[in-house]
Amino acid sequence: MADNASLVARDLKALWHPCTQMKDHEWLPLVPVKRGKGVWLEDFEGRRYIDAVSSWWVNLFGHANPRINAALRDQMEELEHVILAGFSHEPAVALAEKLVEVTPPGLSRCFYADNGSGAVEVAVKMSFHYWRNVGRPEKQRFITLSNSYHGETLGALAVGNVALYKETYGPMLMETITAPSPDCFEREEGESWEAFSRRQFEPMRRLMEQHHHEVSAVILEPLVQCAGGMRMYHPIYLELVREACDEFGIHLIADEIAVGFGRTGTLFACEQAEITPDFMCLSKGLTAGYLPLSAVMTTEDIYEAFYDEYENLTAFLHSHSYTGNPLACRVALETLKIFEDDDVIQRNRVLADRTAKAFAPLADHPHIREVRQHGMILAAEMMKDPAKKEPYPWQERRGLTVYKHGLENEVLMRPLGHVVYFMPPYVISESQIDHVARVALEGVDRATRD
Structure with missing residues (x-):
């Protein structure tokens, strides 16, 4: 029976992952997934993560959708x-x-x-x-x-x-x-x-x-x-x-x-x-x-x-x-x-409104230049000096801090550089949206501490 550690060990001996500097995994742990259900992904030890990025923007109606x-x-x-x-x-x-x-x-x-x-x-x-x-x-x-x-x-x-x-x-x-x-x-x-x-x-x-x-x-x-x-x-x-x-x-x-x-x-x-x-x-x-x-x-x-x-x-x-x-x-x-x-487009409008409200506090953060949204895509851009549009050096990889904070709090987020975004499956609940937004704000706080 596989467990987290054994699967990761096997992975690192055989797999070359996409869009990844593999040397990072000397210090950045891989996340093995055993199963998925709805918005949740679960590892071999029972830890769960809300799939807030729809597994690279593909999952619309949840993992293991019965229909x-x-x-x-x-x-x-x-x-x-x-x-x-x-x-x-x-x-x-x-x-x-x-x-x-x-x-x-x-x-x-x-x-x-x-x-x-x-x-x-x-x-x-x-x-x-x-x-x-x-x-x-x-x-x-x-x-x-x-x-x-x-x-x-x-x-x-x-x-x-x-x-x-x-x-x-x-x-x-x-x-x-x-x-x-x-x-x-x-x-x-x-x-x-x-x-x-x-x-x-x-x-x-x-x-x-x-x-x-x-x-x-x-x-x-x-x-x-x-x-x-x-x-x-x-x-x-x-x-x-x-x-x-x-x-x-x-x-x-x-x-x-x-x-x-x-x-x-x-x-x-x-x-x-x-x-x-x-x-x-x-x-x-x-x-x-x-x-x-x-x-x-x-x-x-x-x-x-x-x-x-x-x-x-x-x-x-x-x-x-x-x-x-x-x-x-x-x-x-x-x-x-x-x-x-399921009248998905209409339901998504309700979820998009909830998303806007839940993530609104990010707009007041001293290191967020902009929170932008089109429907079920929301993004917040971290910057060193938002007023001057001065970015953080890309080498600092501050988005990784948000990523790691998310995993510690049951959320899979995968920022694009210093851009934190939310692009979830459409079966996400309003309370789950609120949770992701709270974790994102905490992650940005942690990532932008000097």
């Missing part, structure tokens, strides 16, 4: 996997139909991949290939936002802009055009989110006007730049970018991998600007944290550009072995049914 478990068991008895080239199956078709129904109008085609980075790769390649197929091969470049993040594979990394992830691999990556982020943290004192986001659109428009003849697509994360420190902006920016993309003949790729499926207060963040992108990348919450799956939704116009006689070599020859996996598709279908049956 999703039942759907998965049922599908396992029917069909676990089959090649999707030349074959089809009910879960893949039904999920594609459902995604066409619930995504913004005009997105009529669904292409499956395995994860978020894979979806971005598909969208970037599909946009590039579209222009080639319609006789515009010169449109090869991409405009991205500063501080953006779209994944770790080479194409996804190239169209992102967080130096921590990208800089090392620069020589391997295609060159992109970078527009300044509409991140409202940078607004002037007294300036509204909308006014700042409008102002930040102007350099984006100039880049589009200057480079539209060679640009394939603009790619962005709607409303929240998650891995970039949960920086947020106003929906007007999406509206303005959509209008300019139409004007200049440029595709718009909306990376809703992290912000989709209810995170920002609507099912998809693009809804808040009432826009339809040319490509919408979906993953993470799509399967409520159960299985790897992603989808790229696109338009009939783009689909038609690839629809031709085989001899003309216009087909989109991109594939993953587990494309459209039946188990993952069935889980995703059940996830979308839960949204409908």
Whole structure:
């Protein structure tokens, strides 16, 4: 029978963990997990932790959700996997139909991949290939936002802009055009989110006007730049970018991998600007944290550009072995049914209001510059001198103090640098929200003591 110590010892002899300097685990203990139930994770010695980050933003309806478990068991008895080239199956078709129904109008085609980075790769390649197929091969470049993040594979990394992830691999990556982020943290004192986001659109428009003849697509994360420190902006920016993309003949790729499926207060963040992108990348919450799956939704116009006689070599020859996996598709279908049956979006608005109230005391903390929120995503930014926007040196890793304090008090928080954030499963209770907020405030107090 495994216990905490034996599992950790085995782990450190065999595993290489993601997004981790493994040497840290000489002094920072790993947390072994035996089981999960609802918002709780439990180790082998009975210690519990509220999963306040939804296990990297994927878990929507709690661990070991009975409805999703039942759907998965049922599908396992029917069909676990089959090649999707030349074959089809009910879960893949039904999920594609459902995604066409619930995504913004005009997105009529669904292409499956395995994860978020894979979806971005598909969208970037599909946009590039579209222009080639319609006789515009010169449109090869991409405009991205500063501080953006779209994944770790080479194409996804190239169209992102967080130096921590990208800089090392620069020589391997295609060159992109970078527009300044509409991140409202940078607004002037007294300036509204909308006014700042409008102002930040102007350099984006100039880049589009200057480079539209060679640009394939603009790619962005709607409303929240998650891995970039949960920086947020106003929906007007999406509206303005959509209008300019139409004007200049440029595709718009909306990376809703992290912000989709209810995170920002609507099912998809693009809804808040009432826009339809040319490509919408979906993953993470799509399967409520159960299985790897992603989808790229696109338009009939783009689909038609690839629809031709085989001899003309216009087909989109991109594939993953587990494309459209039946188990993952069935889980995703059940996830979308839960949204409908339980009126999740409306309930989330109540939880978001409670979250705002519970975390409000952080705004008065002498080392918090800003508490910001879009729906079920809230972030608080620790700074050495908030009035001057002077950050703590990144080498101090003060977020780790918040992380460790959380674990001591039954909460899993995983700050992004010095940004403490809350992105929980939607089954969290109001009292649990209050508990996490109290622990976060205590953790910030501890982390900012000189």
